[in-house]
Amino acid sequence: MIGQGKSLFYATLIATVSAGICARTSDAGEVGRISGVVESRKGLPISDVSIAIEALGVHTRTSMIGTFLFDTVPAGEYKLLVQRVGYVGLEENVVVGSDGEAMVRLSMEEKSxxxxxxxxxxxxxxxxxxxxxxxxxxxxxxxxxxxxxxxxxxxxxxxxxxxxxxxxxxxxxxxxxxxxxxxxxxxxxxxxxxxxxxxxxxxxxxxxxxxxxxxxxxxxxxxxxxxxxxxxxLISREPVEPLRINLDSRIGTFGTIDIGAGFEIRAGKSATSVNLHRKRSAGYDLLPKTVSPTTPEFVDYTLSAKHQYYVSPETNLGASVRIFYESQNSQSEVRENGEMRRLDNRAKQSDWSLTLNARKRIGPNLKLSGKVYSSSFARRTRLRNSDTDLLFSDSDYDQRYLKGESQLQILPGGAHILTFGIGAIREHVEANRIAGSSQSTRSGFLFAEEEWVPTDWLDLAISARADLHSEYANRVSPKAAVLIRPFEWLGLRGSLGGGFRAPDFKQIYLDFTNATAGYSVFGSTTVSEGIARLDKEGQIRAILKDPDNLEVIKAENSIAFNLGLEFVAGFYTTVKFNLFRNQVKDLIESAPVAIKTNGQSVFTYFNVSRVKTEGAEAELTIRPYHGIVLAAGYQFLQTRDEEVLEKLEEGQVVRNSFETRKLERVPVGDYGGLWNRSKHTGTIKLRFRSERTGTTGSLRASIRGSYGYRDRNLNGILDIPEEYLPGYTTWNTFASQDLTQGITLEAGIDNLFDNTQPETVPVLSGRRFYAGILKSF
The missing domain is CATH 2.170.130.10 (TonB-dependent receptor, plug domain)
Known part of the structure; x- marks a missing residue:
């Protein structure tokens, strides 16, 4: 299988290079021709617009810069039928005169x-x-x-x-x-x-x-x-402006300073954009009696750049790069030889990625694209004794990822779109927390997709992907989706798909003990040896699960469906409702297998035999006036381990009663499902924008219901009220005002009502203020 991955990788690189071949120009027509460009109402070119001459039975599509051409068109009057997904279709009459040439400029309006x-x-x-x-x-x-x-x-x-x-x-x-x-x-x-x-x-x-x-x-x-x-x-912005420069700065609570600059330029066949941002924060500490801060101080930098070169209307070459760097500083305490030692913590993290891509249209019905993507991630952590500067603990992690991919899309006209792809991936990890210090994998993949629109009210998509991997068995993942729209205001969607997830490097090979917090985590192949080592050192107080009886984790398998409804009442109201169910076999979960003498746990990874997650989502969006949007959303979620349910029904699960101090069977109704999942979550949003005054603002709320947090009775499941954390709601608000000469002022408050749970929810940092200024040229 490794050989297959290499072959696929070389094939992908060859296909990627082939995608950059320049377009051949057709000979001039003997009779006449129709040429033109299609633009949006903002004057931006629109690609992939379908244009047909009804009388001649021919069609074409616009290029990447919105141009199109019909050769060998006899003199006469013709009707052009112009269509594009997301735009209102239009018809345009064109006359090919005695000079044999007609040039048109078409403007399309986005669907409202x-x-x-x-x-x-x-x-x-x-x-x-x-x-x-x-x-x-x-x-x-x-x-x-x-x-x-x-x-x-x-x-x-x-x-x-x-x-x-x-x-x-x-x-x-x-x-x-x-x-x-x-x-x-x-x-x-x-x-x-x-x-x-x-x-x-x-x-x-x-x-x-x-x-x-x-x-x-x-x-x-x-x-x-x-x-x-x-x-x-995340879809990054394409450089479309002839010249644009942006500067921004923001200050906020906890010594936060965020500054950035960017520009984009488009001239001739080239378009380029570059953005650079720096953020600094002093961090925050919700528990001042402890040495360790809740969030350490940090500074990070982000650079992103994109370049496009239009070789011809049919051929485009592109490159993009992203670089991120962050450093953190903090202090912590650890007990060593019966004494508390203070540690200086230093952490550095960096990642970069580079993408080279090419796209080529071969006539009106074929599109070929290819890309090579390379990425790297590194993290360095050093803990030193504050008094002696001696190294107490260190951690290094390096990951490298390389992917080549080519895609061919066939647009035969009519109701079908066919897409085929091939690619290869190589991944390598080096870490002192992984057994053997380094691991590598290679894989290749093939995918195909058929989109079929037999009628105006029916749309079907069927796809499948085959993965060929060096470390586990080959897999095929299928999916089918359908959209039924009997009326313009009503849409019904459904999908059924299967998938898998293989265990990653850490879940198999991890061997790690947090030097300051004191907990340990082992991969499924290292847990037995790891617990034996800790036990020999006198660090184990209790064994929850015999590590010798634990199996090596396997790949997870799933089958899932989604069924949704969308109702749109003109421009003003949209209602969405979606049901989902995921049936997973061999779900990988982390759980404690032993308790250490310091009170912390030893964790490893398990395949939970059969897990089901199901629920419903609902969204309501109302636009009562132009520029004002009010939205609310809700999700109901149920999760359960099917094997635990069977044991509960058979009366095999017990617990220590906190009231009677005696063992009792756990009723089925007390089972709360998987840990750290909220049954009820929701959102509320109010957004407004006035183009006349240049004012923008919003008020938003995120709502999370209670969820399982810690196994307090040590029976391995979520079953008593003391194991839940209470839910919480955070409100955020923001406003900005455009001034003259491209200047914008902004201000906001996150966590408006100062909600905190210092010991259990450290992400709730309390109320945060910020203000900033932006300048555009």
Missing amino acids: LALTPIVVTGTRTARSTDDSPVWCSVITKEEIASSGLTRLDDLLEEQVGVTVVSDHGFGVQMQGFDPDYTLILIDGDPVIGRTAGTLNLSRIELSNIDQVEIVKGPTSSLYGNEALAGVIN
């Missing part, structure tokens, strides 16, 4: 129905959210701007059905799955660098992001094994 944005994540074809058979939520650039938020974790916290959790960084839960199961992409490429399964979303800065697309439910049929819970794809 729910202000439909174009998305590229649910399928491999750009579609409007109204027309896509795969349900895709979109955070538009207008919503990002009106929130005043600058980091991805804060933005996602305010979305329906997305819960931001703190575990080695800020990650997201979707449909009851931990952060490990959600794939984070930037322009379709994965962001790497997870810690304990969590990809810290506070690393991702939003200044150059045009929109964020969220697809919930398994999308392994297009994106592979990390997309079991769904995909979050």
Whole structure:
């Protein structure tokens, strides 16, 4: 299988290079021709517009810069039929005169129905959210701007059905799955660098992001094994302005200073954008009696750049780069030889990514694209004795990722769009917390998708992906989705898909003890040896599960369906409702297997035999006046381990009663499902924008219900009220005012009512103020 991965990788590189071949120009027509350009009402070119000459039965599509051409058109009068997803179709009469040439400029208007944005994540074809058979939520650039938020974790916290959790960084839960199961992409490429399964979303800065697309439910049929819970794809801004310069600065609570600069320029065949941001914070401490701060002081830098070169109207070459660097400083305490020692903690983290891509249109019916994506992530942590400067603990982690991919799209006309792709991935990890210090994998993949629109009210999408991996068995992940729209105001969506997720390096090979907190985590292949070592050192007080009886974890398998309804009452009201169910076999969960003498736990990873997550989401959006949007969302979630339920029904699960101090059987009704999942979550948003006065503002709330936190009676399940944490609500507000000469003033308050839970929810930092100024040239 390693050989297969290499072959696929070389094939992908060859296909990627082939995608950059220049377009051949057709010979001039003998009779005449029709040429032109299609633009939006803002004067920006629109690509992939379908244009047909009804009388001649021929059609074509606009190029990447909005141009089109019909050769060999006899003199006469013709009707052009112009259509594009997300735009109102139009008809244009054109006369080819005696000189044999007609030139036209067409202007298309975006559909007003729910202000439909174009998305590229649910399928491999750009579609409007109204027309896509795969349900895709979109955070538009207008919503990002009106929130005043600058980091991805804060933005996602305010979305329906997305819960931001703190575990080695800020990650997201979707449909009851931990952060490990959600794939984070930037322009379709994965962001790497997870810690304990969590990809810290506070690393991702939003200044150059045009929109964020969220697809919930398994999308392994297009994106592979990390997309079991769904995909979050950040679409960066394309450089379209002839010249634009942005400067911004912001100060806030906890000594926060955020400054940035960026520019974009478009001249001739080239377009370039560059953005640079720096953020500094003194951190905060909600428990001043402890030495360790709740959040350490830090400074980080983000650089992002994108370049496009239009070789011809049919060929485009592109490159993009993203660089992130962060350093943290803090102090902590640890007990050593019966004495408390103070430690200086220093941590550095960096990641970079580079993408090279090429796109080529071959006639009106074929599009070829290819890309090479390379990324690297590194983290260095050093703990030193404050008095002696001697090294107490160190941790190094390096991850490298290389992917090559090619895609061919066939547009045969009529009702079908066919997409085929091939690619290869190489991944390498070096870490002193992994047994053997380094591990590598290689894989190849193939995918195919068929989109079929047989009628105006029916849209079907069927996709499948085959993954060939060097470390586990080959897998095929299928998915089918359908959109039924019997009326323009009513849409019904359904999808059924299967997927898988393989255990990562850490879940198999991890060997780690936190030097300051005192807990230990082992991979499934190292837990037995690790507990034996700790026991020999006298660090184990109790064994909860015999490590010799634990099996090596396996890949997870799932099958899921989503069924949704969308009702749109003109421009003013939109109602969305979605049911979902995920049936997972061999779900990987971390859980304690032993208690240490310091009171901390020893964790490892398990396959929970059969897990089900199911629930419903509802969204209501009202636009009572132009520029005002009121939205509310709610998610109901149920999670359960099917094996635990069977044991409860058979009376095999017991607990120590806190009242009687005696053992008692646990009733089925007391079972609360999987840990750290809230049954009830919701959001409330009010946004407004006045183009006349230049005023923007918002008031938003994120609501999280109670959830299981800690196994206090040590029976391994969530079953008593003392094991729950209370829910909480955070309110945020923001306002900005445009002034003259491109100046904008802004201010906001996060956690408006100063909600805190210092010992259990450290992300609730208390009320935070900020203010800033922006300047555009």
